[in-house]
Amino acid sequence: EVQLLESGGGLVQPGGSLRLSCAASGFPFSSYAMSWVRQAPGKGLEWVSAMTSSGGSTYYADSVKGRFTISRDNSKNTLYLQMNSLRAEDTALYYCAKDTRGGFFGETDYWGQGTLVTVSS
Amino acid sequence: DIQMTQSPSSVSASVGDRVTITCRASQGIGNYLAWFQQKPGKAPKSLIYAASSLQSGVPPKFSGSGSGTDFTLTISSLQPEDFATYYCQQYNNYPLTFGQGTKLEIK
Numbered sequence: 001e002v003q004l005l006e007s008g009g010g011l012v013q014p015g016g017s018l019r020l021s022c023a024a025s026g027f028p029f030s031s032y033a034m035s036w037v038r039q040a041p042g043k044g045l046e047w048v049s050a051m052t053s054s055g056g057s058t059y060y061a062d063s064v065k066g067r068f069t070i071s072r073d074n075s076k077n078t079l080y081l082q083m084n085s086l087r088a089e090d091t092a093l094y095y096c097a098k099d100t101r102g103g104f105f106g107e108t109d110y111w112g113q114g115t116l117v118t119v120s121s
Numbered sequence: 122d123i124q125m126t127q128s129p130s131s132v133s134a135s136v137g138d139r140v141t142i143t144c145r146a147s148q149g150i151g152n153y154l155a156w157f158q159q160k161p162g163k164a165p166k167s168l169i170y171a172a173s174s175l176q177s178g179v180p181p182k183f184s185g186s187g188s189g190t191d192f193t194l195t196i197s198s199l200q201p202e203d204f205a206t207y208y209c210q211q212y213n214n215y216p217l218t219f220g221q222g223t224k225l226e227i228k
Binding site: 035037044045046047050059061062095100104105106107108109110111112113114 | 153155157163164165166167170171176208210212215216217218219220221222
């Protein structure tokens with residue numbers, strides 16, 4: 001059974017940093033691209049970032065480019081999102097999602113339950 | 122960026138009804154379209170990919186169609202568990218973009 005378990009969310013002040021993790025199990029993690037998608041409270045879905053299966057290529061939404069960094073450790077079956085210079089508008093539930101291919105295709109089949117990031121003073 | 126527009130934004134229906142939700146892309150995306158269902162407090166669940174292919178385990182009461190710029194999600198014989206918010210998403214171009222969502226409510 002595919003499982004994606006996000007962690008690392010919490011309350012952080014504007015300008016602060018946070019590192020999210022997504023622990024994967026039930027599938028060959030190193031064979032699939034992965035994405036982060038976020039959802040602000042009461043709002044819709046916004047794609048944030050993606051990484052290919054090997055980690056060789058990364059992709060970012062303009063809203064986070066230069067502030068967020070996606071990475072993965074295939075030996076630990078874990079995806080990460082380092083978030084720096086956080087802003088109030090980054091407040092959201094952050095989901096990790098499994099792609100259906102090794103290259104970034106954007107077609108996802110499994111999502112985690114999310115971890116909440118709140119940026120507030 | 123490709124803009125995805127869903128209509129209606131909300132719809133009320135009764136158990137047993139059939140409902141159709143529309144998603145329009147601001148430019149052609151071939152069949153690179155997915156549909157998701159999200160219930161309150163839960164993660165989105167993939168229903169359909171490639172515009173009309175059903176994800177494993179999803180009942181055939183859900184069906185998708187369309188290509189290019191216009192797509193539809195149809196849900197037949199509505200049951201209480203189908204009342205949720207539905208999102209379309211394009212993956213023809215990066216960045217991935219979602220529709221604003223359609224909330225399906227019980228009448």
